[in-house]
Amino acid sequence: MAHVSIQLPCDGDGACMRCKSTPPPEETLTCTMCATPWHVPCLASPIESLESTLQWHCPDCSGDVLPSAVAVVDGNSSKLVAAIKAIEADASLTEKEKARKKQELVSGRAADDGDIDKKGKGKEVENTVLDVLGGNLNCSFCMQLPERPVTTPCGHNFCLKCFQKWIGQGKRTCAKCRSTIPTKMASQPRINSTLVSVIRMAKLSNLNAASSSQKVYHFMHNQDRPDKAFTTERAKKAGKANAASGKIFVTTPPDFFGPITAEYDPTRNQGVLVGECWQDRLECRQWGTHLPHVSGIAGQSKYGAQSVALSGGYEDDEDHGEWFLYTGSGGRDLSGNKRTNKAQSFDQKFDKMNEALRVSCKNGYPVRVVRSHKEKRSAYAPAEKVVRYDGVYRIEKCWRKAGKQGFKVCRYLFVRCDNEPAPWTSDEHGDRPRPLPPIPELKKATDVTERKENPSWDFDEEEGCWKWKKPPPASRKQVNEVDPKDRKRSRKAMRQARNMSVKDRLLKEFGCLICRQVMNLPVTTPCAHNFCKSCFEGAFAGKSAVTQRNRGGRTLRTRKNVLNCPYCPTDVSDFLQNLQVNRELMDVIESLKQKSEENQDCPTEESSEDQTDDLVENSGGSETEDTETKDDSKPPPEQKPKRTSKRRKVDAASQVAAGGKKVSPSSTLLVQSSDEDVECFSG
DNA sequence: GGTAAGGGAGGT
């Protein structure tokens, strides 16, 4: 290879990796795309080229096709280039401030494709949000707050789209620090839901803090779930494999369409919120969101379909978040004991559940959608081992086509139409009517059904929200009755959520998945889970990533151990080897902590109580339980150690119900994971 | 009542 073609940037300490010198600021140029500094004299391409473009792209990025970044400009740009250089050279500015100033200079920056409605006010909103987040979290590609953020193991945050474009160009190193991106992260990036909610809440806090206090977003846990699925006497296996359903908590009839609102939720009086998560399909069922615990479609062939689950069962499914292509059920031989047979053996027809979906399509009914972690090919599936409610969609069209396996499958185009923003977007508002995406496969489709009449569920331009334009179909089933005793539950939690200040909630969103407190030195795993560095390391205390093997006095090659993420079964041994703090996240947490402390001088009674409960449990020395559990390298069983005996009784009861295993959502997972870890090491 | 259904656990 010709020597001159080797191009290297400056390393983390600012030293040029080519000439090994540490150049002065005026001799370095920072790529506007990947934010990597380069030593100008060591660049192969002539310096004059800088004068022709407003935004300089480093050799790594210059081959790129990002339409937003390759803004072609007029010849009057040399002043701007000079101004950019001046910013670069300004020692009084931090790197973040430099990036922001440069961004301001380049104010005519092209927008990302789509979503026109947010562009008008976009700039203003982004700027106020920047005040809160300090620009710390900005995507290094587009320099905006990450849209659908993903986090690399080296702790850098990017938009999903920007990241995927980068990967699409064959890049396998972090655009910011050049660390290697693991293959799995490259092929299956998962959205970092912690960042999503933080950004959205920051936006809300700037727009109207008052009205936002009514909204509570659940991204991780559906706390306070007293009744659990149980194992009958007939069932020989413990756990939920053969479990019968627990109590249904909502009062909606089983054939109820649309979002489940507070009036149907006597226990919590909040309804089922977008982003709410359950441990499994049985729990999801208990909140009336998707009733069948096995089937992917809930519906009746002559009445319509109320909900669907995306859980990776059909390879033809295609998920784009706000819209997706769904495959009908059937066409597989599941006779005998088979529960999973990926092989199609006959054509699907528009009957049974598939017909139910078609009825919902024709009438424009809202269909609730849940996504399961088992859907592996979608970036929009939850990263945690949960089932998540993502809001209502309409089926705009359906048709049949030959599936990947040759047999005909029923296909449905789902488009989101919910008044709440989706769990992966930081938008402050829900959906607006959007044009239908182009569907190439429609060319080969047969039996195409399009809605002819006006949809029952539609967007009201005057009110600016989705609503029933025609009365919803009358229920043909009995309304579910709920024990009045259950109504008292969780009132306190609701009160707390309402009274918490926006900043407190921002902080709460930064909770470590192990200690449940605001993260200290946050790390983000490739599977998009966030922990304190110490908690994360503690979870693997005494375990090594490799096993030394000896046989007959000679040392064999070391064997790599599997170390599972404390929250999901993903192997994080490589990540653990080179643990990188998510500094961008850490900076935000620090500044929020500071602001929160400044406001501590005059807290209300309620909010200070909330704080004690939710946030600052680990700041005092009294909570020895935490340290003990950490030393055991086992995460605490439940995030609220000081609970009343009432809560403990509930937990004990549920343990019996589930065959002796702890079943509260987070804790089960954590306990299971650590068990698995032990398995891995013994084997 | 027959039977399909994107479940879950345990073993390999």
Next chain:
DNA sequence: ACCTCCCTTACC
């Protein structure tokens, strides 16, 4: 990650 078993639920 795959296979196998066992069990519940609700449509028709």
